[in-house]
Every structure is written in C-alpha cells, then in structure tokens.
Amino acid sequence: MTEQETKWLGKPIKLREDLLPITGKARYIDDLELPNTVYMAYTTSAYAHAKIKKIDPSKALAKPGVLCVITGEELKKHLEPFMQIAEPPAGNLKDYPLAVDKVRYFGEPVAAVVAEDRYTAEDAAELVEVEYEPLPAVVDPEDALKENAPLVHEEIGSNVVWKGIWDLGEVDAAFEQADEVIRERIVFHRYAPIPLEPNGVLAVYDETTDSFIIHSVNQMPMFSLPLICGALKTPPSKFRMLNPPYVGGAFGGKIINYTHITLAALLSKLLKRPVKYIETRSENIASGTHNNERIFYVELAVKRDGKVLGAKMRIIDNCGAYTRYEPAGAVIWSQVTPGIYAVKNIRVEFTQVVTNKGPTGPVRGYSRVQHNFMWERVMDIVAKRLALDPAEVRLKNFIPPEEMPYRGPSHTIYDGGDYPGAFRKLLDALEYQKWRKLQEEYRKQGRLIGIGFSAVIDSGANNFAQVKIINPNFPVSGNSEAAMVMIDQGGTVVAKVGTTDQGQSHETTMAQLVAEVFNMDPSRVVVPRGFDSASNVWAAHSGAYASRSAVLAGTALFLAAQKLKEKVLAIASHLLNENVEALKVENERVVSTKTGRSVSFSQIALVAWSDVVSLPEGMEPGLVSYYVYKPDWKFNKPDSKNRLNNTLTYSYTIHGSVVEVDPETFLVKILKHVVVSDPGVIINPLVVEGQEIGATMHGISAALYESLQYDEKGVLLTPNFWFYTPVGAKEMPDVELLHHITKSTSSLIGVRGIGEGGGGPIGSITNAVEDALEPLGIRINFSHVSGNKLFELWKGLHKR
Numbered sequence: 001m002t003e004q005e006t007k008w009l010g011k012p013i014k015l016r017e018d019l020l021p022i023t024g025k026a027r028y029i030d031d032l033e034l035p036n037t038v039y040m041a042y043t044t045s046a047y048a049h050a051k052i053k054k055i056d057p058s059k060a061l062a063k064p065g066v067l068c069v070i071t072g073e074e075l076k077k078h079l080e081p082f083m084q085i086a087e088p089p090a091g092n093l094k095d096y097p098l099a100v101d102k103v104r105y106f107g108e109p110v111a112a113v114v115a116e117d118r119y120t121a122e123d124a125a126e127l128v129e130v131e132y133e134p135l136p137a138v139v140d141p142e143d144a145l146k147e148n149a150p151l152v153h154e155e156i157g158s159n160v161v162w163k164g165i166w167d168l169g170e171v172d173a174a175f176e177q178a179d180e181v182i183r184e185r186i187v188f189h190r191y192a193p194i195p196l197e198p199n200g201v202l203a204v205y206d207e208t209t210d211s212f213i214i215h216s217v218n219q220m221p222m223f224s225l226p227l228i229c230g231a232l233k234t235p236p237s238k239f240r241m242l243n244p245p246y247v248g249g250a251f252g253g254k255i256i257n258y259t260h261i262t263l264a265a266l267l268s269k270l271l272k273r274p275v276k277y278i279e280t281r282s283e284n285i286a287s288g289t290h291n292n293e294r295i296f297y298v299e300l301a302v303k304r305d306g307k308v309l310g311a312k313m314r315i316i317d318n319c320g321a322y323t324r325y326e327p328a329g330a331v332i333w334s335q336v337t338p339g340i341y342a343v344k345n346i347r348v349e350f351t352q353v354v355t356n357k358g359p360t361g362p363v364r365g366y367s368r369v370q371h372n373f374m375w376e377r378v379m380d381i382v383a384k385r386l387a388l389d390p391a392e393v394r395l396k397n398f399i400p401p402e403e404m405p406y407r408g409p410s411h412t413i414y415d416g417g418d419y420p421g422a423f424r425k426l427l428d429a430l431e432y433q434k435w436r437k438l439q440e441e442y443r444k445q446g447r448l449i450g451i452g453f454s455a456v457i458d459s460g461a462n463n464f465a466q467v468k469i470i471n472p473n474f475p476v477s478g479n480s481e482a483a484m485v486m487i488d489q490g491g492t493v494v495a496k497v498g499t500t501d502q503g504q505s506h507e508t509t510m511a512q513l514v515a516e517v518f519n520m521d522p523s524r525v526v527v528p529r530g531f532d533s534a535s536n537v538w539a540a541h542s543g544a545y546a547s548r549s550a551v552l553a554g555t556a557l558f559l560a561a562q563k564l565k566e567k568v569l570a571i572a573s574h575l576l577n578e579n580v581e582a583l584k585v586e587n588e589r590v591v592s593t594k595t596g597r598s599v600s601f602s603q604i605a606l607v608a609w610s611d612v613v614s615l616p617e618g619m620e621p622g623l624v625s626y627y628v629y630k631p632d633w634k635f636n637k638p639d640s641k642n643r644l645n646n647t648l649t650y651s652y653t654i655h656g657s658v659v660e661v662d663p664e665t666f667l668v669k670i671l672k673h674v675v676v677s678d679p680g681v682i683i684n685p686l687v688v689e690g691q692e693i694g695a696t697m698h699g700i701s702a703a704l705y706e707s708l709q710y711d712e713k714g715v716l717l718t719p720n721f722w723f724y725t726p727v728g729a730k731e732m733p734d735v736e737l738l739h740h741i742t743k744s745t746s747s748l749i750g751v752r753g754i755g756e757g758g759g760g761p762i763g764s765i766t767n768a769v770e771d772a773l774e775p776l777g778i779r780i781n782f783s784h785v786s787g788n789k790l791f792e793l794w795k796g797l798h799k800r
Helices: 016-022 058-062 118-125 171-176 221-232 258-271 281-287 329-336 368-385 390-397 419-430 432-444 464-469 506-518 549-576 601-609 685-704 760-772 787-799
Strands: 038-044 050-056 066-071 109-115 129-134 160-168 180-188 200-206 211-216 239-243 275-278 293-302 308-318 345-353 448-462 481-487 493-497 583-586 589-592 598-600 624-629 647-661 668-678 736-739
Touching: 016 506, 038 118, 038 258, 038 281, 050 109, 058 066, 058 118, 066 118, 066 258, 109 118, 109 258, 160 329, 171 293, 171 308, 171 345, 180 368, 200 258, 211 221, 211 258, 221 239, 221 258, 258 275, 293 368, 308 329, 329 345, 329 368, 329 448, 329 464, 368 390, 368 448, 368 760, 390 419, 390 448, 419 432, 419 448, 419 647, 419 668, 419 736, 432 448, 448 549, 448 760, 481 549, 481 601, 493 506, 493 549, 506 549, 549 583, 549 589, 549 598, 549 601, 549 624, 549 647, 589 601, 598 601, 647 685, 647 760, 668 685, 668 760, 685 736, 685 760
Parallel strands: 038 275, 211 239, 308 345, 668 736
Antiparallel strands: 038 109, 050 129, 066 109, 160 345, 180 293, 200 211, 200 275, 293 308, 448 647, 481 493, 481 624, 583 589, 589 598, 647 668
C-alpha cells in the first residue's frame, strides 16, 4: 500500500482520545465506584530476605473499619501457586500474591488488610506486626551463581532459573580469521517503567453465579486470565475481564499485576463485597515491575577495517525474586540477536538467576533494549581500539538494504529497511562533521563535548513459540488478535478490537483503518473505549504489548472490514440490480459508477437486519464481520539450535547525541539529539511521533536519571520520587525527529510496531559521554551515566 493509494492512512487526524483527559473528564480505574466497596492495602517487608517468624494482626483488626487481615500462610489454603513457564527444577518455584514462610525482596507484601475505606486500610496495614529473622541477601547476579550463595527459593535447589546456548554460524572460523579479538564486560542497569497511573483493580464476586467481574488495568487481560484462573481454581468462563475507558500508561509495567487481581478476587469472594486496590507510587517503584539487569562478557572477532566477523557472549541476567513473566526474557533478546548488524557468527551462553531484588517483567523494549545497548557499546569500543570513526564502523557493519528481507543467524526475518540510508540522514541532521570540529576547539577551552550514536532494532508482534526454547511442553505459541466491524441497524459503522489501550490512541488509528476500507470520514466510525470480555471481541493472546496492536489488531480489523465491504456491495448489487464491478463505496453509500444510482448504509442495514426477506437468496442476515488474524512467521517453532522467527516486524531508530559534561559536577547536558526512525506505513503521524518521542524520553531518563539502587542487604535506596527521579519537562531536551520510511515486508498493511523504541538514547548518550570524557581517561562499561555515577568513577580513578 503506497502513500498514493491511501486516503486516510498517513493523515495527522486530530486524536479523539485527547479531549477528556485534557478537560479532566476521563475515567480511570480509581474513578470506578461500586456500592459496598471495601479497600485493600498491603503490609510490606522492610527486609530483602528474611524468615517470617510471626505475624500479629491484632492491632490492625482492632482499628474501627477494618474487616480482615490475610497472610500468606492463610492464602495457601485458598490458592494454588501461580503457573510457571520453566520446567523443573525452576518450575518448582512457588509464587503467591503474599509472601509465604519468608520474604524475598524489599517491599514484598506479607499481609493484606481490608477496610471500609482506603485510608483506614493503609493506616491499619502499618499496625500489622511482623517478626522477622533476617537472612543473608544476594543482590548481585554473579554472586547468585556462587556455590555458597544464599538460595532465594530453596525448592529450586540453586538460583539458576534457566540456562541456554545459541551456537550460530561458524564462530570458531570467524575468530581464526580475525585480525583482533576485543573483549569487554558491559553492565545494563535496573530501572522501572513509571507510568503516570500505578496499578489498580476492582474485583467483584457474584455469589449467585459463583463468578467474578474484574476491573483492572492489566495490559493483556485475556492472556493473564489462565494465571488468575489457575491460582483461584476457577474456570475462565467464570470471569468477566474489563479495562476502564482510560489507562494512564503502562510501558509493560501493567502485565504482572495479576498478583493483585488474584488476591482482590479472592478477598471479594471471602467477604462477599467488591474489593478495590490502588497501588501507591512507592509500591509501584519497589515491586510494580523492573527491567532486567544484565551483565555481558563479550568477545568480538574483528578485521582491522572495523568489520565484525563474529561474537561470543556470556550473559548473566538478574530477574529479581520471582519469575512472573520470566524466564521469557532469557530468550526474547534473540529477536534481535545481531542487533542491526550483518554478523552471522554468534555464540551465546545465557544464564538467568533469581536474586533478592524486586520482580522483573516487560519494560519498554523488554529484553531487547539490553542487547541493543550491548551492540552499540561494542561498536564504539571497536572504533576506539582500532582508531576508527564510530560512524564508519557502523556503516561497515550495517545489514545492507539489498539483502532485505534479511534472515538473521537465529532465523529472525527482518522485514525491510535501509539502515545505511537512515544513518546517513542522521549524520546530516546532527551536523556530525561540524560537531567534530567544534569538539576539538572546545576541548582546548577545557569543555568536555562528546558525540555518540545508537542504531537499534525493535521487534514487534512476538511469536510465543519462543518460550518453547525454555519449555517445549508449554502450551503457548504464535500470536493472534481478533477484530469485528459492524454496520448497526441505523447504518453506523462500529469497530472493535481485542487490544487494550493505555494511551496508544487505538480509537483514532483503528477508525482510520476502517475508514480507509470504506472510503468514509474516520470521525463517523465508532470505536468503543475500554475493554470488556463480555462484549468485546478477543483472542487468547489479546492485549497491548510487544508493539503488536497496529500490526495484529490493525490487520485483523482491516481484513474484517474488507469482508464486510464485500457483503455490503453484494446487498447493494441486489438492491440496485447492478453488477458489483460497477459499484463503489464512498461516504457511507454504495454508488453505481455507470448510472449514478446509490443506496445508503442505513438503507442496506435496514434490509440486512430487519427486512431480511429482501436479502439475496441464501445470504445470512446482519452486517457484522469477525476476523481472528494469525500470522505465519515462516520459521514458526524453535529448532535444535534454538532458532526461530520469534517476532513479525522490525522497526528501527537511529539516535545521535551531542552532550557536554561539566568537569566539576560531571552532570551531563544534552546539546543536540536527533532521531531517525522507520515505522513502516504510518497510520497517523501524530500517534507515531508521540510514541517515538515518548520512547526517546524513556531512554534519556534511563541513561541519565533513573536507576533502582540497592544496598548490599537488598534494601531499596530509591523507593520514591525524592530519590528516584524520572526526567521532567525541564530536563527533557528538544528532539529532532525524522523519518526514513520503508514498507514492512511481513505486515499485510505495511506497518511496523513502534511502541517501544529499543532504548536508543541509552546507547547514544552513553557513547557520547565516554567520548566527552576521553581527555580524562574515563572508560564506561555501564548504561547509567548520571553525574553521581560519573563522579564516583572519576574519584575511583584518582584514588589509584
């Protein structure tokens, strides 16, 4: 589908979703009120690792308005532990919504208090007395692998969750041909997604039907449902899953909240009243979701001209205390095995461990952002070691556009793109040569100026068969999404999809897709907000995650609309007594190109729904079309070498940063930041640009501001916004955003997922900071370059 063939795709139509939040009229989870609702709050642990000797709820229960206090030990009587992805022994891990027997991370809930109002519940939670026996904590993933390391979960027998090997291409031969072998240790840090709105749930148990109505902000309610059902020992048919009309962001952080949903549902059943829980910001930071910390030991086989022939990697991943989405992250990185580079010979030994830190889960760019960062650091390291320009090293190694679609060493299929062309566009926009000259001049004045790049690939619409690398018997594979298009009895076009919306503007973009098929004004297409499993269409994989909504839901909707259009034309052909080939659809009418006669959607709908004897012979009444879309990934399941095509589309963004580091405070200031992106076919530029700027902001914040810090005992030192400080409007630099568009070869409508962004700024800023600090002899092998971190590094060098 080219730009010339489209009427509504690619148009910056005003976003329907904006008005209500701007005017304060949007309804979020905490705005939902039901009669007789009670409120849940947690008592949480101040220890990272400790036996629970005794829990005394008496003072809390004595407080007026408190209805009950439940502990992990009591919970075991009602719930099964949550299902695990891994096979035993890691699959033996027992996980409940509350700590049982011992706590395993700072901030872990140990008891839940339910009261008549939220404030009473939270006050009473502080009155629950817990007697602990502190245990040694393990917070470093390499320490977790040591023989005498404290065990986070004794039932596993070690701290290893999963270990796997990828041996791709001819690695040994590549190293034999190398002029140089470059070795480096690289560390990617831990941070949180920090959506504007934390997690929340309102659970309602209906005793008359023994069923549940669950209002939540979960990003993938139907995919999470088996976890909830299994724990509650209740079939899926007994659950109605709803999302409110508005959700205040997620970025992956609203997937593993099924623990809160399960507990609230159980308490609603026990108390026979609706139970509501709204997460506090401190709870969200401590245990909402963290991204995976990761340590890379990398060896690169390179030629003197900077060409990378092969790589060996030993990777250690820290997934925190529980595997609530893990060990999926131990294989998801392989969606981007070579990054954006034409490296065919790669050997990876990947180990994931549990530690006494908060649980990890999907965070924007889940498991790939770490891998992208590693590749971008090593490209700069290669350039420095060989005295080459980092821009030229990248151009030497990019996958060339003539090889698209490109099959990578792990059988991923990159769906088009022009990486060298996009990078050259970035160099021009960044004014690279100009800044190199200015850098020399400024250094003579004592100013520390640096330039850095990051070229990252971001996979979208994942293939769940990748978890079969971990557990061949795990009953999930592929991906699917459902859509429905209807012309109701009054002639109004209504569209529904199975995805949930946390700010991605599905209402606007899905209306544009339907309008494109029906050649009508998008404002006339009704797309209901929120999600309701009782009235929405959905598939088992439904949700908004993994940059899949435009690719999967958009395709399903497009195909459903085309199906319905065929039926509309068939009915119009019958009513007008004209051949279908002579008819066209426009402005909610079907018009004959020969006679000019026409029939409106409302007239067609009247026949289809009510005057059914006037339908063509044998046609089913109604004007509704369903479609469940399941892509073909070509390499659908993993082979003996763990190779498969484990995602469908690959957007990419290339970042260029110019920074200045203050030589006294080591604070980093971004002087210029340019982004060149290829999102494929754009449905709405305003939406795409919003996602891309948002991803850029997240990356800048991770690089310079956000880092979850723990002490050696596992105590979180950054539990609130006083200590954990995301980037704000004041700190956010101006960003120049450009596009270099190619159509996706894997997506039916040419779009790519662009919701995550690949963490591009983390690499470009880190590379720029090291470039700036070159006169001081400071080398950087980590991803967080705050002023404090750099100052401590400088002090360490001077102590030597």
